[in-house]
Amino acid sequence: MDWVEEKLAALKPAGYADSRRAWERLRARQRSRRQRLIVAGGAFTAIAAASAFPPSRAMAKRCVEACGEILGLRGDTPLRNLQSVDLRALRGQVVLLNFWATWCPPCEAEIPWFVEMQKEMGERGLTVVGVCMDENAEALPAFLRRKGVNYRVVHDNRFAGVQALPATFLLDRAGNVAFVHEGLVAKETYLREVNERPVAK
């Protein structure tokens, strides 16, 4: 045997492998990924609620990636209330883009605010777009009806750029990212940020 191989032979393989336990661990981690999204949402709440932090470059970049994908987005489930949204067609509008999921309580808390904002500010040029990140859209129609959602919702769970839910982006009339929030944010913050944009002009 060659000298190097002889040395490398010191690296003995692991003697045993309990694959059943490892599989359970893997499943648990898959589940906890979801929970982490919620926890991340909670952790951001404290920071974000205290002050609307300016969009960091990394977050803006992720948003651009997410938006880039959404540009070609089609609601892949032909359901009432689920429509395809082309953000390019919304240029000239202020767009509030909210990523959420039905299993995420902070997201649920925000929905009535968006409903209200859409109702009150829609005519002045605000468009709310919800992107539901659920694994499948089964529960979605009933959920939307129950919540009285009056804005557009698409179902799409491919947005790897979004790392915490809820995540909300505000696009100004030119389609640029005006702010980014991850996690639950106070309603007043949203209102202030939206009002700072020339929605009413």
Next chain:
Amino acid sequence: MEQTADLESVFRAHYARVVSLIGRIVRDPAGAEDIAVDVFLKWDTSIGAEAALRWLLRSAARAAIDELRRRNRRQRYESVLGLFRRDPPTPLDTVLANDEVARVRIVLLALPPRQAEMLLLRADGLSYSELAAVLGSRASSIGTLLARANERFRKEYEKRYGLG
């Protein structure tokens, strides 16, 4: 849930192989299991069943070498802190310092990561053609690449411990 079913069959087929490869470097079973699980979590159904093992072995080798690097950094950090502690080295520390496995790992750390991964896969018993497939190199160049890695390993080993 098809994706999970798919992941499950790949997991059942290859877990033992993957964890044993990682175990060559990461010797505590819980740590090796942890890293192996991570590798499978990153596995993507789009990779396809027949390319799965190649992908898994390469990722496992990379993850193992990364982990070695990480632990080494932590150890260095801890040994700097250790200057301020009074604990004398334990007999275990002394044994570890003379351990051939420890030496081989230290030498692997001195190599560029790609070479270290290649040698680890070779230690795992991959043939030239398997190695080429796993690393995505041409079969004709794998001999050269491996010879270069071997040479580098020998040099780094000799520098530290002589040709024992």
